[in-house]
Amino acid sequence: MAAFLTWAQWLREAVLPWDNTVVINIDETAMSRLVTGRRGNVAHIAQGSRAVPYVYERADTRLTHAHTTVVAAICNDATLQATLPQIILPRDQALSRVEKEALGGVAPPLTWLRGSAGWVSTRHMKTVLTMLRRSIHTMRPGCHILLVMDAASQHLAADVVAHAARLHIMILVLPARLTWLLQPLDTHVFAPLKRALVAAQQATRAEHAEGSLAPAEWVRHLDTAIRRVLVDRAWAHALDANGVLGSTAALRTEVQAHASGSLPLPLRPPTRKKIDLVLGRHRRGLHEALLRAPLMLVSARAGGVAPRLLVLCPCRPPTHP
Secondary structure, three states: OHHHHHHHHHHHHHHOOHHHEEEEEEEEEEEEOOOOOOHHHOEEEEEOOEEEEEEOOOOOHHHHOOEEEEEEEEEOOHHHHOOOOEEEEOEHHHOOHHHHHHHHOOOOOEEEOOOOEOOOOHHHHHHHHHHHHHHHHHHOOOOEEEEEEOOOOOOOOHHHHHHHHHOOEEEEEOOOOOHHHHOHHHHHHHHHHHHHHHHHHHHHHOOOOOOOOOOOHHHHHHHHHHHHHHHOOOOHHHHHHOOOOOOOOOOOHHHHHHHHHHOOOOOOOOOHHHHHHHHOOOOOOHHHHHHHHHHHHHHHHHOOOOHHHHHHOOOOOOOOO
16 A cells, blocks of 8 residues: 555656646446346235246346446546547457447447457557557647556556557556555446446336347447446546545545555655565566656656656657557
8 A cells, every 4th residue: 555655656746747647547347238126126926835926027138147348447637538438348259230330339439449358458458558548649749648557467468568658658556455445446436337327227128118128228328327427527536535646635534544554655766575565466577667767757857858858759659559
């Protein structure tokens, strides 16, 4: 906990020009294509020695057993939040023609990333990073980007970290085993997102005599939920409450309780040992890869070099991962 908060504070206070920095938290979550009700909603009528269902939910098991991965993104800029790509990753081989047509028709910032097996790979991660950078720099050209994510293997694979460096995206890693406490998407966003999905499904099912859904209607419900929660709402307060924005002033009570023994925090970069603690395992060379760009910015500031010239101009970012 202390290592992460120290790292975040150092990036804010000593490295990045904060008024020109966009902080993004990304993570993936599974969204059910059909959420059924509880058993208490089923009525039973006694007939002889056994009870038989009289009213029951008509639910296609192909939908109730299927999930779609959503790569969600939130940031500290309310204007940018409405344009951040929100990625849909279903298992393409299991999709019907009608479902593919529905997914192909979703409007930005929602995007169906084709060719997926239903989960995030390192290839997908590189594509997501490219899409995020392009979207942010369209609205705020030349700004710095700080990406906050957990230590999942697909997030911190060597080629993903290298691709982020080519895009001039700095990475701040959430501590392993503490995402339930510190990851804004986990603590603030995913629960209302799933509630919005259930509400959209229930509203449509209420219009059907048998409470059923057409095979491709789950796409519309997913679209509705993502827009209500991720596109139309601002989430900077969630980042701030978890210490992701590098300040301890607005920490939630739960975070304060875990961090109280470490406050006030020292203003210094994390050591190799501290980064290993955050990652929860030793990853050779990752310390250097994560700190290379921030330390270059610090050196540039000490030498009187404009930070944006050092970080944003050396190369043109690739258009494809």
